[in-house]
Amino acid sequence: MSERLRIALTKGRLQEKSVEMFEAAGLDCTPVRSPGRRLIHALPNYPLDVVLAKAPDVITYVEHGVCDLGVVGKDTVLEKGGAFYEVLDLGFGRCRFALAVKRGCDFYGTYKTRRVASKYPNVTRAFFEGKGMDVDIIKIEGSVELAPILDLADGIVDIVETGATLKENGLEPIEDVAQVSARLIVNTAAMKLYKNEITDFLSRVERELGGEA
């Protein structure tokens, strides 16, 4: 008896890349490409149901076991944490966390407490704790680049892809905090209960990863 697996994909760019990868692996993803109003999409030629979710929710669904698998960025994994198996680096969605400051600003050249704005307060805290540095962290929900411009913060920790947005706003990345890419995560109990089904899916994905490299 083969169990149908359920996977949560992070909506947006990671979703597109995941679908491309699954299709290359021979999975028919037509229902995900034309979703209509349905929220769960059953793949016709493989025992897999797909749901689409915001990144932190992907982790929540997988942790609670209502989804067996998930595709989510390492940025969210680092920020939110949780108990699950992080089995594969899918290689797409590559970018980096970086510390960025106003151009020409000497961030480390003072004993004054620095103030850092970020959408990722936990990642930021861990980074500066690793340096043994006390910083004030301010959580910003929207465009973090605004914080140093308005002199709310001395620097920001954020996802950097090309650096174009930073440059346009007079900021520059001065240090890498972590590398980010999409990860395939698995619920710990599902891994044990549906070993054959999950191994089959993983080996299909791994074959695609190997092909790209």
Added chain:
Amino acid sequence: MNIHINTPEGTRDRLFAECLERRQVQSALVELFRRRGYTEVITPDVEFYDLFVQSGNPIPQETMLKIIDRSGKIMVMRPDCTAPIARVAATKLKHLALPQRLYYDQTVFRDRQAHAGGSREIAQCGVEMIGAVGDKADLEMVAMAVDALRACTLPQFHIELGHAGFYRTLAGQMNMPQEELERLRAAIEGKSFALLNDLLEPYRGEDACAALRRLPYLFGGVEVLDEARKLAGPCDSLDHLGRLYSELSEAGYGGCVRFDLGLVHQLDYYTGLVFRGYVEGAGAPVLSGGRYDGLMEQFGRRAEAIGFAVDVDAVGACLDVETPKLKTVIHYGPGLLARALALVDSHPAGSCELSPCRTLESTMNLAREKGAAQVLLVDCEGERWLPV
């Protein structure tokens, strides 16, 4: 005065079916534990903070619910049952002959992230066997773990065995700095296949490398032991697991037993066999245990120990328990209390109750309101059923 009518974050009132589920699981487990010669220990809900920090059982301090007493000492709501029981066994029970078989049925308290959907109060039933080593002690424990989940009437479950010694042997052969070893261990625990490969790449030449690289995949049926032997060569911990499996199979437990050699959590704590129980329908292990021969010594008495705990509510949630429905309301006349009570007692629990009303008419109204099917009228003329 402003009274809080809600319960604190992470706590809740359990009503009816949820209570039945919990009690059903507890009584099934306790009955099994007693039958196997285990006696109950109840430890305080509040203990000194140091007990859990110094015991070597890694409970993150931010997950402990703390209280400061009048003298300024820090106390916590018990986050775990094993350390308190080890404390008792090492002190108050130190003159009793070993092995000692103890069980507990109590709540542990762990602070969790807000809005993560978990409870701060976790009902645990578990056992500890103190002062026994060797295959027979391990066998007794694993067999009881299987019987425990079976006693809860779970249809689909299995117990998964691992061994802290297997990873230790492999890691001991690696010429790797301590910090990197910890990263390696975390990658194996998290089954991060890709990260593990990257970590091991510079050590490709070393003997243990091939086995470590495969470690996250080494879970499943007994065949993983053979694969592990091929990769790592002869090894005490694999032989140990192999012996346990053949004895367990002989005893009819083989179908419920699987392996995960990548169970490498809490390695400072576990010294040998480790195991977990998985149930269809639960997103996390519902049973977890292992051997911790170093724990008792922290409390001043050298003795080996092995045990496990069951997450009672996680098991209960997998059961389909319904509260009984009221069917009959009894209306009785003067002088007939004894007869009325005898009738209530003869019905299945919860399906029948006495009416406190004086007139039959109000009893009929009451029965209608509570959704009962009939009223049993008990008067001097005898007993009659009246449909509602």
